[in-house]
Amino acid sequence: MSKYSLTPYEKRQPHWGVTLLSVLGLLIVVIVVVSMNTGYMRLSPSEVLHTLSGQGTPQQKLILFDFRLPRIVISLLVGAGFAVSGCILQSLSRNPLAEPATLGISAGAGFAVILFISFVPASSAASIFMLPLLALAGAGLTAALIYVLAFRREEGLSPTRLVLIGIAVAAGINAFQLVLALRLDPENYQFVAIWMAGKIWGGDWRFVQALLPWILILVPFSIYKARVLNVLNLGDQTSTGLGAPVERERLLLLATAVALAGACVSVSGGIGFVGLIGPHLARRLVGPRHQILLPACALIGGLLLLTADTLGRWILQPSEIPAGVVVAIIGAPYFLYLLAKSRA
Amino acid sequence: MVSSKTMKISGRKWVGAGCMAMILFLSACGSNNTADTANSGSAATTAPSAAATTAPSEPKTVTDSMGHKVTVPANPQRVLGSYLEDQLVTLGVTPVAQWSVANGIQDYLSAELKDVPTISYDLPLEAVTSFAPDFIIVGSESSVQNGLYDQLNKVAPTYVLGNEINKNWRKGLTTIGELLGKSAEAEQAIKNYDQKAAEAKGKLTGAVGSQSAAVLWLVQKNFFLVDETQASGSVLYTDLGMTPPNLVTEIPADQKAAWNPVSLEKLSELTADHIFLVNSDKAEGSEILNSAIWKGIPAVKAGHVYELSSTGSWLYSGANANGKTIDDVLKLLVK
Numbered sequence: 001m002s003k004y005s006l007t008p009y010e011k012r013q014p015h016w017g018v019t020l021l022s023v024l025g026l027l028i029v030v031i032v033v034v035s036m037n038t039g040y041m042r043l044s045p046s047e048v049l050h051t052l053s054g055q056g057t058p059q060q061k062l063i064l065f066d067f068r069l070p071r072i073v074i075s076l077l078v079g080a081g082f083a084v085s086g087c088i089l090q091s092l093s094r095n096p097l098a099e100p101a102t103l104g105i106s107a108g109a110g111f112a113v114i115l116f117i118s119f120v121p122a123s124s125a126a127s128i129f130m131l132p133l134l135a136l137a138g139a140g141l142t143a144a145l146i147y148v149l150a151f152r153r154e155e156g157l158s159p160t161r162l163v164l165i166g167i168a169v170a171a172g173i174n175a176f177q178l179v180l181a182l183r184l185d186p187e188n189y190q191f192v193a194i195w196m197a198g199k200i201w202g203g204d205w206r207f208v209q210a211l212l213p214w215i216l217i218l219v220p221f222s223i224y225k226a227r228v229l230n231v232l233n234l235g236d237q238t239s240t241g242l243g244a245p246v247e248r249e250r251l252l253l254l255a256t257a258v259a260l261a262g263a264c265v266s267v268s269g270g271i272g273f274v275g276l277i278g279p280h281l282a283r284r285l286v287g288p289r290h291q292i293l294l295p296a297c298a299l300i301g302g303l304l305l306l307t308a309d310t311l312g313r314w315i316l317q318p319s320e321i322p323a324g325v326v327v328a329i330i331g332a333p334y335f336l337y338l339l340a341k342s343r344a
Numbered sequence: 345m346v347s348s349k350t351m352k353i354s355g356r357k358w359v360g361a362g363c364m365a366m367i368l369f370l371s372a373c374g375s376n377n378t379a380d381t382a383n384s385g386s387a388a389t390t391a392p393s394a395a396a397t398t399a400p401s402e403p404k405t406v407t408d409s410m411g412h413k414v415t416v417p418a419n420p421q422r423v424l425g426s427y428l429e430d431q432l433v434t435l436g437v438t439p440v441a442q443w444s445v446a447n448g449i450q451d452y453l454s455a456e457l458k459d460v461p462t463i464s465y466d467l468p469l470e471a472v473t474s475f476a477p478d479f480i481i482v483g484s485e486s487s488v489q490n491g492l493y494d495q496l497n498k499v500a501p502t503y504v505l506g507n508e509i510n511k512n513w514r515k516g517l518t519t520i521g522e523l524l525g526k527s528a529e530a531e532q533a534i535k536n537y538d539q540k541a542a543e544a545k546g547k548l549t550g551a552v553g554s555q556s557a558a559v560l561w562l563v564q565k566n567f568f569l570v571d572e573t574q575a576s577g578s579v580l581y582t583d584l585g586m587t588p589p590n591l592v593t594e595i596p597a598d599q600k601a602a603w604n605p606v607s608l609e610k611l612s613e614l615t616a617d618h619i620f621l622v623n624s625d626k627a628e629g630s631e632i633l634n635s636a637i638w639k640g641i642p643a644v645k646a647g648h649v650y651e652l653s654s655t656g657s658w659l660y661s662g663a664n665a666n667g668k669t670i671d672d673v674l675k676l677l678v679k
């Protein structure tokens with residue numbers, strides 16, 4: 001990670017990390033306010049304020065509290081989840097390209113969800129709380145498969161092989177997904193297609209309830225494990241030399257990352273790039289120490305996805321662009337820029 | 345803001361504090377909301393009942409195809425039934441908004457729905473709210489899955505017809521008629537349609553007997569064949585007594601869709617006496633119709649191809665659409 005030679009982190013002032021986290025927090029508040037004012041229905045900032053203080057019309061309350069706010073909270077949670085998951089995966093595999101989407105974990109989770117949609121009629125009501133669990137199972141199975149395929153007794157987990165096998169598995173799963181999707185009736189297919197593009201479609205407090213426990217437990221847990229991640233990031237031999245129970249810790253952290261990604265996929269579909277760019281941005285800003293890197297990832301991921309979802313709602317009104325597409329449109333050029341810069 | 349003493353606290357504690365703040369913020373959002381949801385929910389349900397005081401009948405509670413208990417306002421004034429406009433118009437109800445996709449609306453209803461604003465097919469919640477409907481009817485279960493139903497139901501009582509009923513326009517019309525207190529109109533409309541169809545069948549049999557006819561839809565260089573029981577297919581084969589062509593009857597039952605894709609090569613085996621061609625590619629030139637294979641199809645050779653505008657009723661179902669389809673058939677085949 002030493003090639004990021006002139007990052008803001010290295011030019012930092014004292015107390016940089018804390019300042020940065022506060023700035024990110026403030027930015028999130030700003031975007032939340034903007035997002036509350038963005039949508040099909042015109043709500044002026046004063047009307048929003050009015051409604052927030054509990055005095056709006058029933059219609060305004062409905063829009064703000066039942067449609068916009070849950071979506072905002074879900075964007076923040078999903079963004080944070082993907083970014084933290086990506087950060088853990090990148091550190092574990094010591095590969096900057098690792099993230100839930102490239103490793104096929106998102107695809108596995110998505111496949112489980114699509115299987116469910118295809119074979120269980122839409123009328124069954126239990127699906128909201130079932131989806132995270134299903135996605136989790138799919139993500140877990142895929143991760144296990146990739147781990148088994150990429151692991152070699154002599155050399156341990158090779159970072160390159162992990163990513164290559166992940167990409168291959170993801171391609172296979174996507175092919176199956178397509179076959180399955182082609183057999184769906186048009187309306188289900190449309191749902192699946194939009195879902196695969198990554199749309200924050202679960203604009204409902206129950207989705208927040210379904211997702212919140214995962215984020216609230218797993219993100220702090222990974223931050224608690226920050227020192228282990230710092231050590232594992234040095235490579236297997238060094239970590240073992242430093243006295244870390246490498247295999248056990250790695251499995252535990254891998255499971256954490258997979259669970260985070262699975263829970264997020266179940267609510268938002270396959271949003272890539274957040275898990276890739278979030279950690280990269282965060283690392284440039286706050287450096288490689290996971291104690292501060294992981295919280296920065298969570299905040300940046302949330303900020304990215306919320307911004308993307310807000311833009312997606314606004315650019316082509318009245319139709320919406322899935323947040324995943326917006327993230328990719330913003331994310332790809334930035335990522336190319338990063339690559340070009342790190343070469344030079 | 346931050347004293348030098350607190351700065352010495354290790355990074356990990358700061359991180360912990362940050363998490364706590366985030367958790368508190370989020371959970372505050374959550375708990376606020378539950379109270380407000382309840383508020384807005386009750387507000388939404390009081391609005392229609394206020395309107396009901398002026399109406400003669402009482403609001404009634406019914407169960408829809410997904411098992412929801414739905415309280416239908418006594419005399420709904422602002423009905424939203426996306427893609428059910430044919431049924432609503434037949435019953436004399438003007439919806440508050442009409443179905444639309446990026447490239448159009450149901451053109452054959454443009455006279456009846458002239459001043460009705462459009463709403464996107466996927467029912468964006470804020471758009472639905474902006475029309476302030478007092479009753480929402482949804483056609484298919486799958487269009488409101490994964491929580492969308494509950495969201496719509498917060499805007500106004502929402503009734504899901506379900507595929508079983510929706511794919512048969514007679515059943516759909518009867519059900520919607522019952523919901524809106526217009527059963528008599530629904531019954532009358534079906535009776536009128538059946539009578540019109542019977543008369544047309546008489547004329548048609550006199551002109552062409554029970555010859556076979558195919559309905560082909562050309563869109564983006566692909567052909568689709570209508571199913572026997574859907575849209576213009578049900579009109580031709582069930583109501584007017586024409587014979588479905590070989591390619592339609594050969595489709596295995598478990599692979600049937602309303603519109604079945606068929607390749608140009610496969611079309612060369614089509615033995616229909618007549619082809620009704622709904623051409624959505626006219627603007628793009630529809631070059632596929634100049635191909636040798638197309639020109640080799642027996643009905644094409646015989647000059648029995650009737651091109652229909654994509655703005656017509658042939659892609660749709662309903663008393664109104666099917667009536668217009670019958671008019672087209674008579675105009676084209678009964679000279």
